[in-house]
Amino acid sequence: MAIATINPATGETLEEFEPFSPEEIDRRLGLADEAFRALGRTSFDTRAEWMRAAADLLDADINDLARTVTTEMGKTLQSARAEIAKCAMGMRFFATHAQRFLADEPLDNPDSVGASRAYVSYQPLGPILAVMPWNFPVWQVIRFAAPALMAGNTGVLKHASNVPRTALYLDRLFTRAGFPEGAFAALLIGSTDVEQVLLDPRIRAATLTGSDAAGSSVGLIAGSQVKKTVLELGGSDPFVVMPSADVDQAVRVGVTARCQNNGQSCIAAKRFLVHEDCFDEFTDRFVERMADLRIGDPMADDTDLGPLATEVGRDGVEQVVADAVGKGAKVLCGGETPDRPGWWYPPTVITDVTPAMRMYDEEVFGPVAQIHRVGSVEDAIALANATPYGLGSSVWTHDPAEQAEFARSIESGQVFVNGMVVSYPQLPFGGVKRSGYGRELAAYGIREFCNTKTVWAA
Numbered sequence: 001m002a003i004a005t006i007n008p009a010t011g012e013t014l015e016e017f018e019p020f021s022p023e024e025i026d027r028r029l030g031l032a033d034e035a036f037r038a039l040g041r042t043s044f045d046t047r048a049e050w051m052r053a054a055a056d057l058l059d060a061d062i063n064d065l066a067r068t069v070t071t072e073m074g075k076t077l078q079s080a081r082a083e084i085a086k087c088a089m090g091m092r093f094f095a096t097h098a099q100r101f102l103a104d105e106p107l108d109n110p111d112s113v114g115a116s117r118a119y120v121s122y123q124p125l126g127p128i129l130a131v132m133p134w135n136f137p138v139w140q141v142i143r144f145a146a147p148a149l150m151a152g153n154t155g156v157l158k159h160a161s162n163v164p165r166t167a168l169y170l171d172r173l174f175t176r177a178g179f180p181e182g183a184f185a186a187l188l189i190g191s192t193d194v195e196q197v198l199l200d201p202r203i204r205a206a207t208l209t210g211s212d213a214a215g216s217s218v219g220l221i222a223g224s225q226v227k228k229t230v231l232e233l234g235g236s237d238p239f240v241v242m243p244s245a246d247v248d249q250a251v252r253v254g255v256t257a258r259c260q261n262n263g264q265s266c267i268a269a270k271r272f273l274v275h276e277d278c279f280d281e282f283t284d285r286f287v288e289r290m291a292d293l294r295i296g297d298p299m300a301d302d303t304d305l306g307p308l309a310t311e312v313g314r315d316g317v318e319q320v321v322a323d324a325v326g327k328g329a330k331v332l333c334g335g336e337t338p339d340r341p342g343w344w345y346p347p348t349v350i351t352d353v354t355p356a357m358r359m360y361d362e363e364v365f366g367p368v369a370q371i372h373r374v375g376s377v378e379d380a381i382a383l384a385n386a387t388p389y390g391l392g393s394s395v396w397t398h399d400p401a402e403q404a405e406f407a408r409s410i411e412s413g414q415v416f417v418n419g420m421v422v423s424y425p426q427l428p429f430g431g432v433k434r435s436g437y438g439r440e441l442a443a444y445g446i447r448e449f450c451n452t453k454t455v456w457a458a
Helices: 022-039 044-073 077-101 139-151 164-176 191-199 212-224 247-263 279-292 311-326 377-384 400-409 442-448
Strands: 004-007 012-016 117-124 127-131 154-158 184-186 205-209 228-232 237-241 269-275 330-333 348-351 368-374 394-396 450-457
Touching (some): 022 154, 022 191, 044 164, 127 191, 139 442, 212 228, 247 269, 247 394, 279 330, 279 368, 311 348
Parallel strands (some): 127 154, 154 184, 205 228, 237 269, 269 368, 348 368
16 A cells, blocks of 8 residues: 555545655664663653643644544544544543552562562563554554653554554654654554564564454564564454343444444444344434434534545445345445445444354444344353454443343453443553454553563562
């Protein structure tokens, strides 16, 4: 894929970028290594001051940056502003809490190990490669960069090739705020160049958010060099609705959970597993609300849904829907690509999905919801787990026993009860199975790229 800004609402190429030369890549890796040594001589207070200054810059730049994001990947302008505001909040969170998260942890009874004192210390690893996606092009980067920099690491960003303007903004952000040159740097490179960067001995670890195929590739390369990775990959999240649920609320939140970010979110609800006692009521209301969503100019305040980010992505959604329909699935609304320039796809609801269809266990990255009828808690759990993925899940029930059983038995990194799956800086985020491993955010996330060092003194 060319490194270019292409407006997904029109299909127009606005700007193309030359990939960085090997010499420029080497220069930036050298700066990241030098900046790591400089950060080691700074205090948490200094880093926190710089991080808060970077958050202030995001606040000041929010309107221009939001327009850049919307232009490059098609999310609504309102959604882009909300994403950037969340980034500033997350940066301030880690500026405030990083020192506590990484404080030395003394052993209460050091004499039990023959020591006068013993403790665990968290120390940074060095330059970390971050391979990031286009769907949340600011938040996905910041939720790595804020804890990594506060821990004393430096970051090297390989961003998605369709958001180069956003990548270049992030390339300058932390230096503008006071961090040493090279503390966080973007590389304008293609996916085929990632391996060479990851093999460079100056890169100590890597994190990737993206498809499970991309995660497998990065994990394999990093493993050959014994470099740690954190992988946040795809999801086919279940949204379970039981008879005791507030159906109106479940419908309202369910539409948002499926269509947030134009349906392009790893933690979007994709498979709606609805108990037979409320199936018809939920389905009728859900289809009505999906069909009523306003599709249009993502820059307009009254637009609910913009275009998909890429032509390849839009074509992929078309193909998986056509596969399901060809094998007997029923389309309750949507399902037909509008005849207009750009990469548009309507809100779509499908039923009668079977294991013979691709969408049964593939992630559909667009505003397509599949609804399944279930007869019991056990049926819902079995179907929720009948996927290679395990990222997030949402369950709707007011029965305490059902809530406990779903929380215990669904195979996912997150279970949200009577709410939509959301990432919060205060809570760890990540998945199981082919949704990846490791955690981002909270204390767990900031420690992922630290050396957990044991110190023992006689």
